[in-house]
Every structure is written in structure tokens, then in C-alpha cells.
Amino acid sequence: MQQHIPVALERCIALLTPAIEKSSNPVVIDATLGMGGHSKELLERFPNLKVIGFDRDLGAIEIAKKNLHATQERITIVHAVYDQISEVLGSMGISEVDGILFDLGVSSMQLDTPERGFAYSQDAPLDMRMDQSTGLSAQEVLDTYSRNDLVRVIRNYGEEKFATRVVDNIIAARETGKLKSTKELAELVKASIPAATRRTGGNPAKRTFQALRIEVNQELEVLERAIPQAISSIRIGGRLVVMSYQSLEDKIVKSAFTKVTASHTPLGLPIDLPNSAASYNLVIRGSESASAEEISLNARAQSMRLRAIERVAA
Ligand SMILES: C[S@@+](CC[C@H](N)C(=O)[O-])C[C@H]1O[C@@H](n2cnc3c(N)ncnc32)[C@H](O)[C@@H]1O
Structure with a gap:
């Protein structure tokens, strides 16, 4: 692995530190605990910090529990989807937290475990569910969605220009029963893309696999619901930090951040009118990418876009 x-x-x-240091009993939500990499470091650096870690993947939670064993009394691990932040905080009797971190998408553990079905380079059943205890697998999506729905998914979430060709081949493969594994799907996609296009832009299966993963896990709908909950769950002085790995996710984060950091004062006035100033400030103007040095050590950092806001008023 x-x-x-x-x-x-x-x-x-560094982005979360000012928010943590302002509080005598700091609490941070790690909305995407994964293997606990970010949480472990936060818990080690801030001896009075408590973390609430969310993950929808029970396998990830098992690994995180082991990795965070040394600080287990300061971490609460919740098996939940991150659009349940408000509900979970309510059930814990917590109204606001000092920081929230989202490190979106799939983990290297999920990608590197062939039987999870996320990787087009490994042969496995077409699952792709982050939470294998619930929901439709990629196989069920491929077998049961209408032609129009499959085209919508593959075109919109995969930004695949040849979505109709891919879907026509999927529909044909349903008849022959020849679409039962990641390898068969990767080959079907490759055969659907014109040869001239295939020579550029990496493995042609990448876009269709991304689209199916987004659909199977309802990633964009969940994120649309989660970001406003996260925004309203940070206290004044608290910070929300989000790392996205594809443009559709980043668009959702950018638009939510733009909305809450915009002043309500009419354009043209030199200062904010009373009660019109925004309650949140951008900590990062626009977005940040990983450094070339980090990308050379960690290929996953290549597509990362980092955004952060701070709450400055009620
Ligand atoms: C990129 S990994 C996080 C890695 C983590 N920061 C670390 O350093 O170990 C993303 C994790 O978020 C989880 N995840 C993705 N979407 C989720 C959602 N909607 N709700 C809860 N967990 C989610 C995935 O199962 C995965 O374990």
C-alpha cells in the first residue's frame, strides 16, 4: 500500500492555529477523518485540543482508531456523512466549534484497495461506495439507470465529451452481461473514445470512473448541504478550511464562500453600512495550490485547491 x-x-x-489558540477549550471537526493524518498532527501539536472526526467509511475509521490510539481520549470518531454535522453537534450538545477541516474525495487507502472498485487500473467488482453498508454500488447504477441519466452523470460529473458513446456501449453490454468489473468498464470506455483522442489526456477511463464515484456517493449533493452547515457551525474567530480535488467540488465551496464573505452594502459606498458587513472573511484570496515540491512527493496534491474563511461576526 x-x-x-x-x-x-x-x-x-497554520490556517487552523489562530482559531485553536483563541480558545481555552478548542474543538475542531475533521469532516473527512480518513486515516487520521491531519487529526493526528493537530492532536499532537495542541495538547488541549479535542477533535470530532467524521468518516462514512468503516474501514477508514478502523485505521484511524489505531493511528489515533495515543490521543484517543481527545477524539470522538463518528461514522456519519458530513452533511450530518449540525445533527451530530446537536446530539453532542455542542453549538459551535473553533475549526472545521474538509479534505474531500477518496483516500489513498480506498484507491489502493482493489476490491473497493475505485481504481480503473485494478480488476475488481464495480462497487465504489465509500460506505459499503448502504446505497447503490456502481454496478447497480450501470445496470439500472436510464440512458439519459447515465449520459447526464458521465457528461456532467466526468466532463466526458464522448458520454453518449460510452453510455451506448454500456447499454449494449447490459444485454451481453459483459460489464461486471472495473477492468471491463475501463476497456469499454477505452473502446468508446476515438483513437485520436485516446492518445492525449491520460487514461480515458479516469473521467467515467470519477463520474460514477461522484454519483454513487452523491458527493456533490452532500457537499452542497454540508458547507452551509459547516459555515454556521464555526464560532466568531473560528475557521473553515477546505481542500477540493476536482473543479465541481471547488465550485461549490467557492460559491458558498463568496456568498458569505460579500458585504451587503450597495456597490459604490466607500465603507460598509451598519449591519451590512459580511460575517465571514476570506483567509485566502481565491484559492491556493500545493507547492511544486509537495506535488513531487505526493501526486495526489497536484489537483488540490485550498480555500479558507474565518467568522468575524455573528
Ligand atoms: C482524502 S481522505 C481524508 C484523509 C485524511 N485527511 C488523512 O490525512 O488521513 C477523505 C476521507 O473522507 C471520507 N469521506 C468522503 N466523503 C465523505 C462524506 N460525505 N462524509 C463523511 N466522510 C467522507 C472518505 O471515506 C475518506 O476516508
């Missing part, structure tokens, strides 16, 4: 290197670890810690 590939060694797990948390993405932008030092930068995330």
Missing part, C-alpha cells in the same frame, strides 16, 4: 502523506498538512495546521 502506498504510504499515506496528508495533503498540505503544515498549511492546514
Whole structure:
């Protein structure tokens, strides 16, 4: 298994530090606990910090529990989808937290475990569920969705120009029963893409696999619901830090951050009118990428976009 290197670890810690240091009993939510890479470092650096870690993947939680054993009394691990942040905080009697971190997408553990079905380079059943205890697998999506729905998914979430060709081949393969594994899907996609296009842009299966994964896990809908909950769950002085790995996720984060950091004062006035100033400030103008040095050590950091806001008023 590939060694797990948390993405932008030092930068995330630096962004959360002012919020943690302002509080006498700091609490941070790690919305995407994974193997606990970011949480472990936060818990070690801040001896009074408590972390609430969410993950929808029971396998990830098992690994995180082991990795965070030394600080187990300061971490609460919740098996939940991160659009349940408000509900979970409510059930714990917590109204606000000092920081929230999202490190979106799949983990290297999920990608490197062939039987999870996320990797087009390994042969495995078409599962792709982050939470294998619930929901439709990629196989069920491929077998049961209408042609129009499959085209929508593969075109919108995979940004695949040849979505209709891919889907026509999927529908044909349903008849022959020849679409039962990641390898068969990767080959079907490759055969659907014109040869001239196949020579550029990496493995052609990448876009269709991304699309199916997003659909299977309802990733964008969940994120749309989660970000506003996260925004309203940070206290004044608290910070929300999000790392996205593809443009559709980043668009959701950017738009939510733009909305809450915009002043309500009419354009053209030199200062904010009373009660019109925004309650949140951008900590990062636009977004940040990983450094070339980090990308050379960790390929996953290549597509990362980092955004952060701070709550400045009620
Ligand atoms: C990129 S990994 C996080 C890695 C982690 N920061 C670390 O350093 O170990 C993303 C994790 O978030 C989880 N995840 C993705 N979407 C989720 C969601 N909607 N709700 C809860 N967990 C989710 C995945 O199962 C995966 O374990």
C-alpha cells in the first residue's frame, strides 16, 4: 500500500492555529477523518485540543482508531456523512466549534484497495461506495439507470465529451452481461473514445470512473448541504478550511464562500453600512495550490485547491 502523506498538512495546521489558540477549550471537526493524518498532527501539536472526526467509511475509521490510539481520549470518531454535522453537534450538545477541516474525495487507502472498485487500473467488482453498508454500488447504477441519466452523470460529473458513446456501449453490454468489473468498464470506455483522442489526456477511463464515484456517493449533493452547515457551525474567530480535488467540488465551496464573505452594502459606498458587513472573511484570496515540491512527493496534491474563511461576526 502506498504510504499515506496528508495533503498540505503544515498549511492546514497554520490556517487552523489562530482559531485553536483563541480558545481555552478548542474543538475542531475533521469532516473527512480518513486515516487520521491531519487529526493526528493537530492532536499532537495542541495538547488541549479535542477533535470530532467524521468518516462514512468503516474501514477508514478502523485505521484511524489505531493511528489515533495515543490521543484517543481527545477524539470522538463518528461514522456519519458530513452533511450530518449540525445533527451530530446537536446530539453532542455542542453549538459551535473553533475549526472545521474538509479534505474531500477518496483516500489513498480506498484507491489502493482493489476490491473497493475505485481504481480503473485494478480488476475488481464495480462497487465504489465509500460506505459499503448502504446505497447503490456502481454496478447497480450501470445496470439500472436510464440512458439519459447515465449520459447526464458521465457528461456532467466526468466532463466526458464522448458520454453518449460510452453510455451506448454500456447499454449494449447490459444485454451481453459483459460489464461486471472495473477492468471491463475501463476497456469499454477505452473502446468508446476515438483513437485520436485516446492518445492525449491520460487514461480515458479516469473521467467515467470519477463520474460514477461522484454519483454513487452523491458527493456533490452532500457537499452542497454540508458547507452551509459547516459555515454556521464555526464560532466568531473560528475557521473553515477546505481542500477540493476536482473543479465541481471547488465550485461549490467557492460559491458558498463568496456568498458569505460579500458585504451587503450597495456597490459604490466607500465603507460598509451598519449591519451590512459580511460575517465571514476570506483567509485566502481565491484559492491556493500545493507547492511544486509537495506535488513531487505526493501526486495526489497536484489537483488540490485550498480555500479558507474565518467568522468575524455573528
Ligand atoms: C482524502 S481522505 C481524508 C484523509 C485524511 N485527511 C488523512 O490525512 O488521513 C477523505 C476521507 O473522507 C471520507 N469521506 C468522503 N466523503 C465523505 C462524506 N460525505 N462524509 C463523511 N466522510 C467522507 C472518505 O471515506 C475518506 O476516508
